[in-house]
Amino acid sequence: MAEVTEREQLICAKLTELSDIYKSVKHIFLLVEYYNDKKGIVVSSINELRSAFDHVMRAITKDDQGGLVEEIDSAKKHLYRAAYDACEVIILDRLDYIEKLKSMVSFKSLSKVYPEYATEVLPFAAKLKKEVVEVRKISDLEERVKEYENKISKLIEYSELLEQKMPDAAKQKDREEFESWLSPSFITLLAGAILAIVTFISYIWPDANIVWQGMASAAVAGIIAAYYHFFTRKRGGNE
Numbered sequence: 553m554a555e556v557t558e559r560e561q562l563i564c565a566k567l568t569e570l571s572d573i574y575k576s577v578k579h580i581f582l583l584v585e586y587y588n589d590k591k592g593i594v595v596s597s598i599n600e601l602r603s604a605f606d607h608v609m610r611a612i613t614k615d616d617q618g619g620l621v622e623e624i625d626s627a628k629k630h631l632y633r634a635a636y637d638a639c640e641v642i643i644l645d646r647l648d649y650i651e652k653l654k655s656m657v658s659f660k661s662l663s664k665v666y667p668e669y670a671t672e673v674l675p676f677a678a679k680l681k682k683e684v685v686e687v688r689k690i691s692d693l694e695e696r697v698k699e700y701e702n703k704i705s706k707l708i709e710y711s712e713l714l715e716q717k718m719p720d721a722a723k724q725k726d727r728e729e730f731e732s733w734l735s736p737s738f739i740t741l742l743a744g745a746i747l748a749i750v751t752f753i754s755y756i757w758p759d760a761n762i763v764w765q766g767m768a769s770a771a772v773a774g775i776i777a778a779y780y781h782f783f784t785r786k787r788g789g790n791e
Contacts, residue, residue: 632694
């Protein structure tokens with residue numbers, strides 16, 4: 553059996569280091585594929601992976617150890633860059649999703665069924681938006697990726713919890729809209745409208761039967777109620 557040379561041992565050691573980094577990068581890529589709403593590929597990350605592979609191939613052909621190590625180190629940088637770009641995609645996508653929920657159901661309804669949305673999730677998202685800018689200033693790509701990895705798990709946890717709460721939030725919104733029909737202000741408005749209608753009809757139609765006056769009043773009141781209901785639904789969807 554041929555003896556393993558020092559160069560071959562070095563190649564094995566360096567490729568093992570590279571393999572460990574790639575496992576982390578692959579995990580991030582899988583998260584992007586699953587959670588990215590646009591379902592598109594991260595072109596910049598693909599290019600970085602291609603460059604990393606190119607450096608690995610060059611390393612294998614190097615005769616001197618210095619050149620071999622240099623090529624593997626370059627491959628590492630490309631892997632971390634690929635991971636960093638993918639991290640930004642998933643973070644920005646999940647932040648956009650969390651913000652978008654406020655237009656899908658009302659903020660009030662979502663906060664009612666999931667109070668942490670107002671007390672934890674939104675503050676966390678606002679802080680993370682600022683941290684994205686700060687992380688970009690870090691020159692060490694490995695450190696950038698580690699900073700993001702710590703945030704991504706929490707961000708995904710929040711987005712999954714919110715997704716689970718959406719059906720309850722939709723029901724809560726419908727309940728609030730229904731209860732708005734029973735609000736004292738609406739009942740007072742409706743009673744005042746009916747009284748005004750009866751008075752007006754009695755004035756212009758003094759000989760009309762009281763039953764007909766009541767029916768006419770009820771019809772007009774129904775129109776007012778329908779308009780009020782449409783208005784509150786439209787307003788509730790924009791809260």
